[in-house]
Amino acid sequence: MASLNAWDIVVIVVYFGFVIAVGLWASFQSSRATLKGYFLAGKNLLWWPVGASLFASNIGSGHFIGLAGTGAASGIAVGSFEFNAQFVLPLLGWVFLPVYIASGVYTMPEYMRKRFGGQRVRVYLACLALILSVLTKISVDMFAGALFIQQALGWNLYVAIVGLLVITAIYTIAGGLAAVIYTDALQTLIMIIGAFVLMVLSFIRIPMDELHIKYFQAIPNTTLNDPNTTCGYPRSDAFHIFRDPVTSDLPWPGMVFGITISATWYWCTDQVIVQRALAAKSMAHAKGATVFAGVLKILPMFMMVFPGMISRVLFPDEVACATQESCKEVCGSPVGCSNVAFPKLVLEIMPLGLRGLMLAVMLSALMSSLTSIFNSSSTIFTIDIWRRLRPRASEAELMVVGRVFIFVMVVISILWIPIIQAAKGGRLFDYIQAITSYLAPPICSVFVLGVSWGRINEKGAFWGLMAGLFVGMIRMILDFAYVAPLCGEIDNRPAGIIKILSVHYLHFGIILFLLSCIVTTIVSLLTKPIDEKYLHKLTYMTRHSSQDPAEHSVNEYEMDDRNGNDPEANQTSDIKVFQKPSIPRRIVDWFCGTGSSEEEHKEDDFRTVTNIDETPKEKIILNASAILLMGVSVFFWIYYR
Secondary structure, three states: OOOOOHHHHHHHHHHHHHHHHHHHHHHOOOOOOOHHHHHHHHHHHHHHHHHHHHHHOOOOHHHHHHHHHHHHHHHHHHHHHHHHHHHHHHHHHHHHHHHHHOOOOOOOOHHHHHOOHHHHHHHHHHHHHHHHHHHHHHHHHHHHHHHHHHHHOOOOOOHHHHHHHHHHHHHHHHHHHHHHHHHHHHHHHHHHHHHHHHHHHHHHHHHHHHHHHHHHOOOHHHOOOOOOOOOOOOOOOOOOOOOOOOOOEEEEEHHHHHHHHHHHHHHHOOHHHHHHHHHHHHHHHHHHHHHHHHHHOOOOOHHHHHHHHHHHHHHHHHOOOOHHHHHHHHOOOEEEOOHHHHHHHHHHHOOOOEEEHHHHHHHHHHHHHHHHHHHHHHHHHHHHHHHHHHHOOHHHHHHHHHHHHHHHHHHHHHHHHHHHHHHHHHHHHHHHHHHHHHHHHHHHHHHHHHOOOOOOOOOHHHHHHHHHHHHHHHHHHHHHHOOOOOOOOOOOHHHHHHHHHOHHHHHHHHHHHHHHHHHHHHHHHHHHOOOOOHOOOOOOOOOOOOOOOHHHHHHHHHHHHOOOOOHHHHHHOOOHHOOOOHHHHHHHHHOOOOOHHHHHHHOOOHHHHOOOOOOOHHHHHHEEEEHHHHHHHHHHHHOOO
């Protein structure tokens, strides 16, 4: 395999220089010493960096590796995951965000606390969000990025992972969301340029009309030399999105409805995504960001899926290896090597210098996702868990705790990577979507019902989540305990287990969503409704309410502060103001965002922060843009049906 040369290394060094410079510059663009400054970038960002950050947070190295690998293994149907976003992102901007902004929350579990009262729904969602961050985001992106570096530089997989984390953690911990979003904007540009160059070079090698023929001829020699096996043959429906509803790898009912459920959870209720949108300076800029991100989500089909299919055509013995022995020799994994489709393509067809650019692209994808996830996970832990344990903790303590927690997430994620290597036949994107379908639909159901219907109460939400968790965990445990046999192997699993696991994970997601909705609705209707005074600004129908939610919806930290119980409130601040700290202490204060002046901690008026008004001109432009975006998505669904 081709390797990097001096020019490639120069490109990578220049890339890192730009990223670090932008990250440091962005660190000073908002106060890092306040919760709003560190976790929401001061709520002062324009639509284009927020939209770019939404895209970059979603398109991690796991997308490059996973989409290209799944495209190589089974064709274009995986691209429908991307086209679905053109419908769900406007749902975020037009339905969910107005409620979140009006309620004045930092995190999604915090919204659940305000919406339903009590703590168990909030704490459960906070813990589950952290678990999902490890299972489907951090460990996946680290594995995918390190896999690329392993292929390019020949490094040990775990050495590559640790090296990446050191660079990523520095400006995430120091700069907060402002640094993350501005570096995301830079990395989005790098990703698009690099992936576009690779796409052009790929189609020069194998034009689209030839791909329709040669893809079906891309069969490894191990299959051609063994007339008794069908392993390694491409799918006959590789160029169709809508596939058989029962027997296919991605059945069309699951593609239409199952993906929408998972996508609604991800785009509309997941902290990583929503936190970026909440950082926009106004409702109009937040909506504009969702439209911009939707436009960018059109690109992965052409920049990742089709190049992955071309990689199979060019390197069938490596990318489409069909035996455990040949796959272990190619990539060290006996379950398949489709994950090497993208790095193999980069290192073989990109000219000198541009290989370094593509490695920078992969690093951009990895770092943009990891920084987003790190910042959002620390936000959830700090606001929804730590502040629950220590309701009167100072902001300085919360800032330090949020930064330290990032290191904890990193260690747990590294320990989970071996599981990913063996999951779903080595197809990374299938692993991500399967885990999401087992755990996310109950969350999606509670958010959808909570935002849209005031009759849903805390008891209904809690038991809907518990019912969904119980059923989803059973399926996930069975999936990992009874791994499907590889091609050519005899299936020795119990007949009952085979029948349960034969329900496709996307179909299972639909069933789980409906089950959670039914339980949530029935329990809510059988129990006492929430008083309307607690619902102001917390549902779609009450988002424009002139009244603030009643006091029960205020979290403990704010209640303690309002009641004058904050122990720091009664302490004299003369020493803090007039005593100049030592140089080492000032360095620590700069890095951690502590020790700032009292003026920096001054919060905006609640009604200013939660304003969701738009001008008539903004409404017309944004509505027209959203309709056009969804129309483009419909065209692609029909064209590739």
